Amino acid sequence: MNAVGLYFRYVGVSFRSQMQYRWSTILSTLGVFITLALEFAAIWGLFHRFGTLRGWTLAEVALLYGIVTVGFAMAEGVARGFDMFGNMVRMGDFDRLLLRPRPLALQVAGQELGMHRAGRAIQGAMVLGWAWTSLHLGWQWQLLGLLGLAILGTACLFYGIYILQATYCFWSIQSLEVFSVVTYGASETAQFPMSIYRPWFRRFFTFVMPLAAVTYYPALPLLGRSDGTLRTPTWFGWVSPLIGVAFLLASLWVWRFGVRHYRSTGS
Amino acid sequence: MSAIVVKNLVKTFKVAQRTAGTLGAFAGLFHRRHCTVTALDGISFTIQPGELIGYIGPNGAGKSTTIKILSGILLPDSGQVEVLGLTPWKNRINTVRQLGVVFGQRTQLWWDLPVIESFDLLKDIYNVPPGDYRQRLDELVTLLDLKEFLDVPVRQLSLGQRMRCDIAAALLHGPRILYLDEPTIGLDAVSMLAVRDFIRQLNRQRKLTVILTTHDMDDIEALCQRVLVIHQGHVLSDGSLDELRARFGRERRLIVDLQDEDGVVQDPQATVVRREGRRVTLAFDPAQVPPAALVARVTAAHQVRDLFVENPPIDEIIARIYRSAT
Numbered sequence: 079m080n081a082v083g084l085y086f087r088y089v090g091v092s093f094r095s096q097m098q099y100r101w102s103t104i105l106s107t108l109g110v111f112i113t114l115a116l117e118f119a120a121i122w123g124l125f126h127r128f129g130t131l132r133g134w135t136l137a138e139v140a141l142l143y144g145i146v147t148v149g150f151a152m153a154e155g156v157a158r159g160f161d162m163f164g165n166m167v168r169m170g171d172f173d174r175l176l177l178r179p180r181p182l183a184l185q186v187a188g189q190e191l192g193m194h195r196a197g198r199a200i201q202g203a204m205v206l207g208w209a210w211t212s213l214h215l216g217w218q219w220q221l222l223g224l225l226g227l228a229i230l231g232t233a234c235l236f237y238g239i240y241i242l243q244a245t246y247c248f249w250s251i252q253s254l255e256v257f258s259v260v261t262y263g264a265s266e267t268a269q270f271p272m273s274i275y276r277p278w279f280r281r282f283f284t285f286v287m288p289l290a291a292v293t294y295y296p297a298l299p300l301l302g303r304s305d306g307t308l309r310t311p312t313w314f315g316w317v318s319p320l321i322g323v324a325f326l327l328a329s330l331w332v333w334r335f336g337v338r339h340y341r342s343t344g345s
Numbered sequence: 346m347s348a349i350v351v352k353n354l355v356k357t358f359k360v361a362q363r364t365a366g367t368l369g370a371f372a373g374l375f376h377r378r379h380c381t382v383t384a385l386d387g388i389s390f391t392i393q394p395g396e397l398i399g400y401i402g403p404n405g406a407g408k409s410t411t412i413k414i415l416s417g418i419l420l421p422d423s424g425q426v427e428v429l430g431l432t433p434w435k436n437r438i439n440t441v442r443q444l445g446v447v448f449g450q451r452t453q454l455w456w457d458l459p460v461i462e463s464f465d466l467l468k469d470i471y472n473v474p475p476g477d478y479r480q481r482l483d484e485l486v487t488l489l490d491l492k493e494f495l496d497v498p499v500r501q502l503s504l505g506q507r508m509r510c511d512i513a514a515a516l517l518h519g520p521r522i523l524y525l526d527e528p529t530i531g532l533d534a535v536s537m538l539a540v541r542d543f544i545r546q547l548n549r550q551r552k553l554t555v556i557l558t559t560h561d562m563d564d565i566e567a568l569c570q571r572v573l574v575i576h577q578g579h580v581l582s583d584g585s586l587d588e589l590r591a592r593f594g595r596e597r598r599l600i601v602d603l604q605d606e607d608g609v610v611q612d613p614q615a616t617v618v619r620r621e622g623r624r625v626t627l628a629f630d631p632a633q634v635p636p637a638a639l640v641a642r643v644t645a646a647h648q649v650r651d652l653f654v655e656n657p658p659i660d661e662i663i664a665r666i667y668r669s670a671t
Contacts, residue, residue, distance in 0.1 A: 079469045084470065088466075091455060091466055094458060095455060096457075098457045170451070173413065177441050178441060178471075179442045344419055
């Protein structure tokens with residue numbers, strides 16, 4: 079069985095494991111969904127009271143919100159093995175993966191499926207659907223393609239961050255809340271247009287953690303807007319989501335250093 | 346070709362030293378002192394195909410470090426290792442295909458799934474051809490008597506059942522070498538005997554090379570033709586159990602049940618090591634006093650109900666080896 083086939087075998091096993099706790103999974107999914115629905119209701123309330131945010135309407139912000147939420151949910155759902163990796167190292171279970179004749183990243187990725195994250199994906203997709211219809215974006219395949227690319231780029235970017243978080247566990251088993259700031263904090267940041275933030279903050283999310291590249295910049299051509307401050311060309315939004323894919327590949331490269339460190343020091 | 350060759354294996358670990366207390370933990374955030382611990386200090390040995398060897402030593406002696414290096418998990422500082430001709434840390438994937446590893450303390454099975462699903466997944470992980478898999482599975486199910494609980498989730502198994510399943514799981518891909526790390530820990534008498542029987546059978550009939558680490562000396566006595574004792578990263582002794590006895594515990598025990606509740610046994614060439622009610626245990630060196638002579642003297646001097654001669658328990662010998670090394 080090849081790597082892709084094996085990955086789906088792992089996913090199937092994780093799915094069946096979690097179905098042993100069916101109600102727990104369903105209720106967590108529902109819990110995530112309700113929490114996020116209330117969060118969006120609060121945003122709706124603010125727009126209802128104040129109209130627009132620096133010229134952005136609720137529907138436009140909802141588009142950003144939808145992209146980042148769906149992308150983040152996808153990453154969270156499939157990167158759970160990396161998210162929980164600290165436990166694995168602490169319990170010594172990583173050694174078992176080293177005893178199996180398969181690539182390590184594949185085995186970690188297949189460890190666990192975060193099914194209750196479906197709550198986030200569903201809520202994000204609903205907001206996205208609403209935004210798309212309110213903005214009358216229609217069924218142009220270029221725009222749908224760009225939307226798909228943005229979501230994929232976002233998922234890859236967040237997946238990369240989970241891999242970096244896991245890699246950090248090779249050096250220290252203390253969990254670092256910094257990573258929650260980066261994942262959850264970033265997903266909340268990207269719900270709003272980058273243009274409302276201060277320049278240094280915007281630069282951080284463009285060049286260090288390229289969040290703007292996968293959400294804000296591809297949203298500009300979708301909305302027919304241009305970037306007022308950084309003055310990037312319009313075509314940039316069409317290719318910038320690929321930066322998220324590059325980030326994921328770079329994270330995997332760093333991960334290999336972590337594995338090498340673990341195998342020479344033990345833990 | 347030897348199954349395993351280990352030459353001058355050295356492995357050190359850097360350990361962060363922490364100062365005690367909350368303040369110390371805080372200070373550790375900024376400045377850490379490291380010290381180097383030598384886990385393996387130049388270990389060498391060779392294992393031939395089909396051998397069943399006991400790899401023993403006190404806690405922290407370097408047993409699991411050796412096993413981890415032999416299976417490609419850890420890289421050594423220096424030294425050479427060949428496992429079936431491969432260097433494990435350079436050839437992790439090809440080496441582990443040939444290895445089965447059982448850790449008694451933890452399972453490799455998927456906790457929430459029926460046993461058979463774990464087996465099926467392992468088949469795919471190791472790419473076992475369906476025909477081979479079918480045949481091995483049938484055989485293991487029969488030999489280890491797994492039939493009744495193949496469909497039970499692993500978390501519901503008893504420890505003995507789980508251990509048998511874990512051993513089967515380690516053998517599904519047909520490894521040529523098996524590492525067993527405390528396979529009988531915590532098992533009841535019946536399961537323990539079943540596990541030992543099975544290991545013996547694997548080794549004798551299938552010529553599987555087995556390395557067994559354990560603290561249970563009955564395991565060693567029941568199974569191992571050869572025992573490797575390590576302590577503080579050195580090989581202390583390497584040989585058969587009889588050789589070990591000859592070197593470290595030549596003495597023998599004469600156990601006597603007296604007729605008389607408070608009889609006193611004295612002999613110039615034996616020492617009383619234990620006294621429990623009517624039972625007296627005497628230690629003597631068979632090279633100095635022939636057992637028959639001692640028995641004759643004791644029975645002449647006392648009213649004896651029963652007596653027997655035995656070797657000192659292997660635990661005591663091992664404990665003596667450890668003590669002599671420190």
